[in-house]
Amino acid sequence: MSSKEFHPRPPQPEGIEIPAPTSSPFTCAFGLTLVAAGLVTQWVVTIIGFMLLIIGAIGWFREVHPDDQEEIARIQRGPLPITPRTSKVKRLMGQERHRQRIPAMIHPYSAGVWGGIIGGVVMAIVATIGSLIEHGSLWYACNLLSATILIGVESQTVEQLSQFSTTSFVVAMIIQSLMSVLVGLIYGVTLPMIPRFPLLFAAVFVPLVWSGLTWATISVINPLLQDNIDWLWFIGAQITYGIVTGWWIINTEKIGTMQNWSYLERVGIESPGIPEQGESDE
Amino acid sequence: MSTMDQKNQGLQSHAPGATFATRLHEWIATSDHKKLGVMYVTAGLIFFLIGGFEASMMRWQLSWPGLNVVGPEEFNRLFTMHGTTMVFLVGMPILLGVANYFVPLMIGARDLAFPRLNAFGFWLFLFGGLLLYYSYFGAQGLYGMGSSPDVGWFAYAPLTEKTFSRGHSTDYWILGIGISGFGSIATGINLIVTILCRRCPGMSLMKMPLFVWLMFIDAILIMIAMPPLTAAQVMLLFDRWLGAQFFDTQDGGSAVLWQNLFWFFGHPEVYILILPAFAYVSEIIPVFSRKVIFGYPLMVAATIAIGFISLGVWVHHMFALGLSPMVNAIFMGSTMLIAVPTGMKMFNWIATLYGGRILLHTPMLFSLGFLTQFLLGGLTGVMLAVVPFDWQVSDSYFVVGHFHYVLFGGLVFSIFAAIYYWLPKVSGRMLDEKIGKWHFWLLFIGFNLTFGPMHVSGMLGMPRRIYTYQADRGWELWNLLSSIGVLFQIAAILFFTYNVLNSLFRGKKAGDDPWDAWTLEWATTSPPPEYNFKEIPVVHSRRPLWDEKHPEDPDWKYE
Numbered sequence: 008m009s010s011k012e013f014h015p016r017p018p019q020p021e022g023i024e025i026p027a028p029t030s031s032p033f034t035c036a037f038g039l040t041l042v043a044a045g046l047v048t049q050w051v052v053t054i055i056g057f058m059l060l061i062i063g064a065i066g067w068f069r070e071v072h073p074d075d076q077e078e079i080a081r082i083q084r085g086p087l088p089i090t091p092r093t094s095k096v097k098r099l100m101g102q103e104r105h106r107q108r109i110p111a112m113i114h115p116y117s118a119g120v121w122g123g124i125i126g127g128v129v130m131a132i133v134a135t136i137g138s139l140i141e142h143g144s145l146w147y148a149c150n151l152l153s154a155t156i157l158i159g160v161e162s163q164t165v166e167q168l169s170q171f172s173t174t175s176f177v178v179a180m181i182i183q184s185l186m187s188v189l190v191g192l193i194y195g196v197t198l199p200m201i202p203r204f205p206l207l208f209a210a211v212f213v214p215l216v217w218s219g220l221t222w223a224t225i226s227v228i229n230p231l232l233q234d235n236i237d238w239l240w241f242i243g244a245q246i247t248y249g250i251v252t253g254w255w256i257i258n259t260e261k262i263g264t265m266q267n268w269s270y271l272e273r274v275g276i277e278s279p280g281i282p283e284q285g286e287s288d289e
Numbered sequence: 290m291s292t293m294d295q296k297n298q299g300l301q302s303h304a305p306g307a308t309f310a311t312r313l314h315e316w317i318a319t320s321d322h323k324k325l326g327v328m329y330v331t332a333g334l335i336f337f338l339i340g341g342f343e344a345s346m347m348r349w350q351l352s353w354p355g356l357n358v359v360g361p362e363e364f365n366r367l368f369t370m371h372g373t374t375m376v377f378l379v380g381m382p383i384l385l386g387v388a389n390y391f392v393p394l395m396i397g398a399r400d401l402a403f404p405r406l407n408a409f410g411f412w413l414f415l416f417g418g419l420l421l422y423y424s425y426f427g428a429q430g431l432y433g434m435g436s437s438p439d440v441g442w443f444a445y446a447p448l449t450e451k452t453f454s455r456g457h458s459t460d461y462w463i464l465g466i467g468i469s470g471f472g473s474i475a476t477g478i479n480l481i482v483t484i485l486c487r488r489c490p491g492m493s494l495m496k497m498p499l500f501v502w503l504m505f506i507d508a509i510l511i512m513i514a515m516p517p518l519t520a521a522q523v524m525l526l527f528d529r530w531l532g533a534q535f536f537d538t539q540d541g542g543s544a545v546l547w548q549n550l551f552w553f554f555g556h557p558e559v560y561i562l563i564l565p566a567f568a569y570v571s572e573i574i575p576v577f578s579r580k581v582i583f584g585y586p587l588m589v590a591a592t593i594a595i596g597f598i599s600l601g602v603w604v605h606h607m608f609a610l611g612l613s614p615m616v617n618a619i620f621m622g623s624t625m626l627i628a629v630p631t632g633m634k635m636f637n638w639i640a641t642l643y644g645g646r647i648l649l650h651t652p653m654l655f656s657l658g659f660l661t662q663f664l665l666g667g668l669t670g671v672m673l674a675v676v677p678f679d680w681q682v683s684d685s686y687f688v689v690g691h692f693h694y695v696l697f698g699g700l701v702f703s704i705f706a707a708i709y710y711w712l713p714k715v716s717g718r719m720l721d722e723k724i725g726k727w728h729f730w731l732l733f734i735g736f737n738l739t740f741g742p743m744h745v746s747g748m749l750g751m752p753r754r755i756y757t758y759q760a761d762r763g764w765e766l767w768n769l770l771s772s773i774g775v776l777f778q779i780a781a782i783l784f785f786t787y788n789v790l791n792s793l794f795r796g797k798k799a800g801d802d803p804w805d806a807w808t809l810e811w812a813t814t815s816p817p818p819e820y821n822f823k824e825i826p827v828v829h830s831r832r833p834l835w836d837e838k839h840p841e842d843p844d845w846k847y848e
């Protein structure tokens with residue numbers, strides 16, 4: 008393919024043909040409007056409108072039949088020629104080409120999953136320590152968590168909330184593992200996109216925003232639960248999760264995305280003649 | 290002399306010293322897509338001022354409980370004319386005008402496929418609009434005085450029947466909108482054929498700028514959605530004049546039929562209005578991020594998906610009607626579905642911004658305003674799609690807040706972005722950046738101050754379309770804030786008007802390509818000559834001007 012972008016066709020000698028000006032469409036449109044306007048004013052208006060419509064239609068017909076009426080437009084000063092830019096375009100992340108999708112290096116998804124699981128375990132431990140210190144019970148935080156789904160838990164007394172309950176335990180386990188893994192995955196995908204201080208984002212920003220959101224909405228979502236949460240421990244547990252998961256993810260080795268691979272490479276076909284991964288050019 | 294040449298281009302193509310009559314004739318008889326585009330947008334902006342005036346009167350009336358700035362009948366006319374004007378006489382002509390001007394330029398064509406039909410479409414729109422406004426003088430109201438339609442922009446039956454709407458005001462609504470609707474259909478056909486048949490060599494469908502893709506789908510939606518409205522309007526005319534009973538509930542007609550027909554048009558219509566906004570920001574954001582648009586094929590796919598799904602969600606405007614739970618559930622699902630391709634677009638725009646060298650010129654500011662405000666409007670839309678929630682706030686100010694966030698915060702902001710971006714091409718002169726920033730910030734503050742609080746007053750139970758309210762409802766503060774916001778918006782529009790007029794006469798010369806952009810409209814002069822391109826360009830990629838400017842690293846290597 009040639010790199011010259013505009014192949015000029017031979018320019019027409021005297022000028023360029025464009026449609027000749029015509030007032031027929033105007034007349035037609037005006038006539039049609041008068042036809043309608045007559046319906047709500049005077050019938051003569053409709054008659055006049057109809058006549059105009061006919062006149063316009065005939066004029067229009069003669070404009071395009073047997074041949075389109077054309078007019079020659081005089082050639083005017085052309086645009087300034089487009090010149091190649093001398094200054095080099097800045098490349099993203101020191102890449103060779105301008106079509107780079109960033110982030111070019113990402114963490115594998117597994118990093119997010121593992122980070123989420125480990126963060127979730129440590130978070131549960133912190134929350135349980137909180138329960139132990141505040142209420143002298145191992146199960147308080149666990150029961151509260153299950154109240155997100157279970158009906159009636161939130162109206163229990165502190166006494167009851169401190170008891171072990173199998174249902175609550177199972178439900179809390181499910182919620183905690185699901186959420187931990189999901190948030191871990193989201194962290195894994197987003198952290199490479201944070202330009203500076205990803206750990207700060209993971210460990211402080213997100214937990215605080217999340218806690219704030221919970222705090223602001225819990226009175227609507229679950230008013231009874233509101234009275235039972237120890238906010239300091241809640242925030243502490245969130246931050247712990249953020250630190251552990253974020254730290255884990257950030258310390259896994261980054262891999263390149265497949266953006267520069269050919270389709271064959273992406274589907275995993277290897278054969279002689281196909282360039283090695285990432286080597287392809289066109 | 291080159292200055293002389295420049296004077297004689299495009300907009301000013303008449304011979305020097307032409308009389309007023311020849312100039313007028315030139316505009317009336319033109320079939321040049323650029324002149325028609327300019328007339329469309331100018332007319333749209335004038336109607337925008339009229340519609341804005343009507344809105345300001347309503348906000349004045351509602352600024353405090355128990356005011357009597359306008360009476361209840363006048364208030365009904367104001368909201369009817371405001372809504373009708375903004376949708377049919379502002380949104381439609383501006384989107385058609387911008388498409389008229391730039392679709393041929395972007396695809397390297399010399400005009401639309403049917404230039405005379407194009408002129409016909411424009412004049413139908415204009416005369417339809419004028420007919421609608423003539424109702425203020427010509428329509429006989431109850432007391433034999435002229436007055437405008439007062440049945441709301443969706444003109445629900447049976448209020449529109451002869452029994453309830455005496456005189457001719459409703460007829461004016463039907464005829465005026467019907468005629469301008471014909472015009473839209475004509476231009477829609479024209480755009481479709483142009484895009485399919487007039488692309489320059491090398492421009493395959495997947496190499497068209499996203500702008501062109503969006504206007505293509507938009508024109509298809511116009512073709513599908515407008516005829517049912519026109520049909521329903523004709524049925525209504527039959528009801529009113531010939532004694533038919535389509536919508537006459539007292540005579541066995543169905544009011545729900547009108548709602549179905551109207552919203553089968555009405556919902557696609559709101560997407561007809563928002564796709565152009567997507568079109569503008571899809572061009573502007575990449576240029577001012579100095580990056581290529583992220584995920585072009587996905588953007589195209591999302592556009593097609595939006596066009597398709599938007600045809601199947603109309604019943605969400607009728608949730609409060611008492612249809613069966615099954616019907617409600619189905620349309621709740623389809624309505625939520627539309628948020629998926631829309632969300633993809635949001636992410637793609639953000640991904641385009643991400644890592645780019647962002648230039649905060651006025652077009653970009655308005656585009657970013659679009660992104661944030663349209664996002665909020667989309668979110669309240671998804672809330673409204675939840676049937677039980679809709680039952681609580683349907684027909685309240687919450688809905689008014691929702692659709693103004695999408696239409697004003699979305700469409701109007703993007704129109705301003707487009708004007709700041711493309712007016713230099715049209716007039717050859719730049720708009721002032723500093724005044725532009727005043728315009729943006731005042732409008733941003735004013736807009737959010739007016740329409741943000743409406744979500745609150747709506748949740749507090751304030752119904753829409755009431756002309757006043759009592760002081761004990763707790764709505765005062767929110768209404769006052771809304772009305773104060775209007776003052777900021779008026780100031781913003783004054784800045785804008787000054788900026789445009791000032792630039793037309795005294796603006797800095799723009800040159801061919803002021804933004805260092807990549808699509809074909811920037812490859813010709815500003816303003817472009819009547820024939821657009823002396824030689825029809827040949828392209829090899831989605832960004833032909835990039836290839837020209839960067840021969841060492843052209844785009845076609847990646848596409």
Ligand code: HEM
Pocket residue numbers: 443559560562563605606624625627628631666667668669670671672673674675679682683684688691692695696699700
């Ligand atoms: C995520 C996308 C959207 C969803 C889910 C959505 C949902 C809804 C729903 C359910 C209603 C009916 C509320 C009611 O009357 O009770 C509504 C009203 C409305 N929406 Fe949207 N919407 C969306 C986007 C848009 C867009 C993009 C526009 C226009 C550009 C728009 C314009 C309107 C208008 C004008 C109304 C009110 C019509 C009227 O009653 O006068 N919406 N929307």
Ligand SMILES: [Cu+2]
Pocket residue numbers: 555556559602603605606
């Ligand atoms: Cu809708």
